[in-house]
Amino acid sequence: METDVSKANTYEKFLPEPSEFSKPFWDYCQKHELRMQFCGECSNWIWYPRASCPSCGTSEKIEWRKLSGKGEVYSFTIIRQVIDNSPAFQKDIPFAIGLVELEEGPRIYSNVKGDELKIGGKVEVYFEDVTPEFSLPKFRTAQ
Numbered sequence: 755m756e757t758d759v760s761k762a763n764t765y766e767k768f769l770p771e772p773s774e775f776s777k778p779f780w781d782y783c784q785k786h787e788l789r790m791q792f793c794g795e796c797s798n799w800i801w802y803p804r805a806s807c808p809s810c811g812t813s814e815k816i817e818w819r820k821l822s823g824k825g826e827v828y829s830f831t832i833i834r835q836v837i838d839n840s841p842a843f844q845k846d847i848p849f850a851i852g853l854v855e856l857e858e859g860p861r862i863y864s865n866v867k868g869d870e871l872k873i874g875g876k877v878e879v880y881f882e883d884v885t886p887e888f889s890l891p892k893f894r895t896a897q
């Protein structure tokens with residue numbers, strides 16, 4: 755049986771390498787859902803994915819809870835030069851990497867897109883389907 759890998763072969767950047775803990779995150783991203791672990795014991799979000807809650811230590815009551823995908827720019831930087839001249843990233847210059855504070859509290863690093871990026875600016879998640887297996891969560895300015 756032949757598998758169509760043409761789309762997979764066109765993506766030249768790094769792909770995630772899911773661990774047993776982060777695999778559910780990437781599986782939800784594939785469905786265009788932003789979910790993070792949430793601790794039912796102490797009601798804290800857990801990011802990045804891991805085996806036990808860093809706040810209370812439990813590994814029992816951890817669930818994958820859906821986030822709104824809305825947040826604001828906590829910090830960002832504009833990338834104008836790629837150190838190793840990686841052609842895949844070179845094409846995107848300039849681009850922004852932001853630390854996004856989600857409505858629910860957790861902060862996540864991601865690409866942030868938009869003409870008027872600013873600290874405190876509203877952003878929302880979108881998903882870029884880069885291969886059949888992976889959709890990457892990215893953010894863009896929201897209205």
Ligand SMILES: [Zn+2]
Pocket residue numbers: 793794795796797798807808809810811812
């Ligand atoms: Zn906890």
